[in-house]
Amino acid sequence: MVDVYFIEAAASDEAGSLSHKVEALYDILAIEAQIKQDSFVALKVHFGEKGNTGYIRPEWLSGLAARLTQKTRRAFITDTNTLYVGSRSNASEHLKLAWEHGYSQEALGIPVWIADGMIGRDDDEIKVDLPRIRSAKIASTFLSTDVLLCFSHFTGHVLSGVGAALKNLGMGCASRAGKLEQHSDVHPWVKSKKCTLCSTCFEYCPTGAIVEQDSAAFIQDETCIGCGECLVVCPTGAIGLSWDDDKGRVQEKIAEYAYSVHNLFEGRAGYFNFLVRMTRDCDCMSKDAPSFMEDIGILASRDPVALDKASVDLVNTRAGKDIMQELQPIDWTIQLRHAQEIGLGSMEYGLKDLSPDGRH
Ligand code: SF4
Ligand code: SF4
Structure with a gap:
């Protein structure tokens, strides 16, 4: 049984309160012991597409970023370029958009970095021999990173039904070639x-x-x-580009890419899901979409499979139905079941509620 930690939170809370909650979750994951003075620590986020407003706010990570600067001189915030053409498809425009969304060294005290280079070409190939992929093309930055802290905004997703830690890890840490491999067979x-x-x-x-x-x-x-x-x-x-319309196959490839990245870190990775401002589509959408339900909080775990399963369970329990399946008519369990089968993590978890009144 894997531990998943939870704290109630809402996007409308004071930014300082959310930042403290992120720090509390980081503390309970006890990852800090792995960080040395010269450790490269990546805070993997999604800066949000131009026009999107659902992305994780930099202020919510400011306390943790400040903590990390005391521990190592090499912490940084990062994401990879997109496969599709847009304002995040090259490092130059991507960094500009990150800055417009508040992600900057001035704001957080740590640099912002695009993990797969100017046009998504910088990657390393890792041999994995899994059912769907023989090797994974991962943004090269992650192979030089010692500790990974992965922050995901929980949303619906047009391909995977649910977009959370597995999606952020598998698709979000792949280079352009890796993303193309997950999205298309041709x-x-x-x-x-x-x-x-x-x-x-x-x-x-x-x-x-x-x-x-x-x-x-x-x-x-x-x-x-x-x-x-x-x-x-x-x-x-x-x-x-011919998008793969077999969404089960895409989910399985995402899970296998997520496995490839997670295994680089062996006990040196922590995952955080933000169940606030939850939208039907992911933060790659260049629009301000309405939330499909009230904010719930932030969850964290060292196991991305348990984390995503606990996140969906909380959302569906709160909705009183499988709202994720209703929002995107896709079997979202495929990514989780496949991830469990290949040994990435466990769908069995115990939820530990750190909220003041501890209702969950
Ligand atoms: S044709 Fe193929 S190898 Fe050449 S740039 Fe396009 S995807 Fe890459
Ligand atoms: S496909 Fe045609 S228009 Fe596009 S870059 Fe190649 S040559 Fe230029």
Whole structure:
């Protein structure tokens, strides 16, 4: 039975109160003993897409960030670039958006860093030999990181039904090539009518897989390694991606990527889910969406599977039904069951309520 800790909280609470609660959860996970003066400590977050307002506020992490600066000179806040083209698909624009959303060294006392480089190319391949993937392409920063603290905003998700720790870990710590592998089983392709033959993708493609054919760029499947770089460098949006419509398979790949990242840390990772401002879709949506239920609080555990299961259980219990399945008609249990099967964690947990009146 794995311990999952809970504290009641709401986004409308004073920021200092939320920050103290995060620190209390961090303390109970007892990870600080693993941090040395020169340890690289990553606070993995999602800065929120432009126009999104549901993302975890930097003020809620400020107390912990200050604590970490006393312990190590190498703590940092980080996320990876997106697969899709947008304001988080390269480090330059991504850092600007993070700053606009309040994430900065000035605000938190620790640097903000994009974990997979300027265009999502910086990764390392880890051999795992799991049912869906032979190896995982993880943002290289995480392979140089000693301690991982992963902060996830609990939401619904169009592919996985639920977006929480497993999603943040599996998809959120993968490089662009890793994200592409999770999202699609086929290589990108060129929409010839939109191609102006500007040749940008020819220059970026690391394998020379793109050639000219019938007055447009053409991707040769046999040489394409699925890195996804052409997707983000094309100025006309001419490169298409076939999203995998087998959502069970996508969830299983997410779980296997999450396993690959979690195993890098062996007792040096802690996970925190924020059940506040919960929306039907994730923070990649560039809109201000309404919450589907009242705020519940923050949960934390060293086991991301137990944490996500406890989070869904709290939400569904509060709703009196499987509201996650209702919001996104997807079997969200697939990611959890698969994660448990491959040994990432346990769906059996004991909830320890640290709230003053301890109702759960
Ligand atoms: S996905 Fe990568 S390897 Fe494939 S065509 Fe695009 S840039 Fe080249
Ligand atoms: S970058 Fe886009 S527009 Fe330019 S050649 Fe490649 S597919 Fe065509």
